[in-house]
Amino acid sequence: MSSSSSDEVDEAFEEMFDEQLDNFIDSIIEIQANKPKRRAYIERNREQGHKQLWNDYFSEEPTYLPDMFRRRFRMNKPLFFRIVDRLSNEVPYFQQRRNAQGRYGLSALQKSTEAICMLAYGQSGDTYDEYLRLGESTALLRLENFTEGIIQLFGDEYLRRPTPEDLQRLLDVGELRGFPGMIGSIDCMHWEWKNCPTAWRGQYTRGSAKPTIVLEIVASHDLWIWHAFFGLPSTLNDINVLDQSPVFDDILHGRAPKVNFKVNNHTYRLAYYLTDGIYPKWSTFIQSIRLPQGPKAELFAERQESTRKDVERAFGVLQSRFAIVKNPARH
Template identity: 70%
Template sequence: MAASSSHDRLDDAYDDRLDDEFDDAFDDAFDQKFEAMFNSIVNAEKRKKKKRAYIEREREQGHARLWNDYFSDDATYPSHIFRRRFRMNKDLFMRIVDRLSNEVPYFWHRRNAIGRLGLSPLQKCTATIRMMAYGTAADAVDEYLRLGAITALLCLENFTEGIISLFGDEYLRRPTTDDLERLLNDGEDRGFPGMIGSIDCIHWEWKNCLTAWRGQYTRSF
């Protein structure tokens, strides 16, 4: 009987040792698997968060070229070319730039942490006008004005909000009786009696209308 009891105790001890070894092996395998999965997730996140490549656009040179081309005393391009490319005369454009640069924080000409000046109000406003006047993509102004697509879109957003805020009460309103009379007189003097606003191709036929511009000067009714 004593021998049988001793044998049972040995079996129990052996079973306990096997259980302990199994638990240790399971814990080791689980830890290895968990660590491998955790590392794969972390590495995947690191790959997703790659930093965008910084491009030194030399924005100061962009401002200097813009100033010399259109705004200096001996500007490269005369006023009639400015009027065509900006869709307004220079005095009106400068009035808009002056109001925005003084009253809208986004257009303030500020220095960054290292003392370097950011994009000038002229660059920001010109980028917006070029996109609106020509209907170009945001990155189309980069090479000349030296600002990226995201910045150009921010310029457009803040420009439109600033125009509504600063000039809305004066210009973005219904025409008064005096306004309508003046517009009708202007239209009649130019050979379009009874017309208010721009020429509409639905009512006036162009003899040599450019096919590339088809649909751009008609209204949707």
């Protein structure tokens, strides 16, 4: 009796031990399966990337001359240094720091060069990995912080409404070009939206084309885009976009600057824009003459159409200098 009872106790103990061991192993496997996987670390030797970039473009005797720098970076070197200097001094993200091992991180030159190249050429983030020594996820993060830093540092100077001095300059230039009272040309372009949600594709697609978003701008002769309205679906035409645009908010609220000019002995108090034929026949829009009759009408149509090319040229330069606008936007 004593031996039989002891065997039963041993068997019960073994079963309990096996069960607890199985539960423990299952819990370990579950924890390991749910544990986030660490990214593989790649030693890119970022110091070598900074040294090569410095020797190629920024040393006292660079490999590539300033004209090649201007062509490749889409800006001259003093402007580039102005941007990098302000970013590195006023934006903490672009300040070079040491890590826990005392090793320096990416330099402000590397971060800014990568962001500017992505804006200028619209390529993927890992395109510049072999030269600048930074990965794709890092490159996309640099681009986002670069654009936010530019808006923070230069927005008050460049992303603003025209001041009275700017308005007077635009009026003077317009008068010299034969259009007194003209302050720019207005038009719309379409920006392809690669990652448009499937549920929205019908709203953002015209016919069999790809989904696009409408950008409305007002541009002057010197490519200054001083009004931009972006975000409406491409199924809307220029008139529908104009109905939702804030371009006339200052006039509607009585905040528009006072403008006085004379044409054919008539005094006008509102500035106007040059447009194409789709826009309504308002006093603030001046279109060309579709079928001009006589020398005066032909001359006016020729001058209006040539001057209105300012906005078309602005669209062309915007898409050529910043290919990220022309290509499907990743962000």
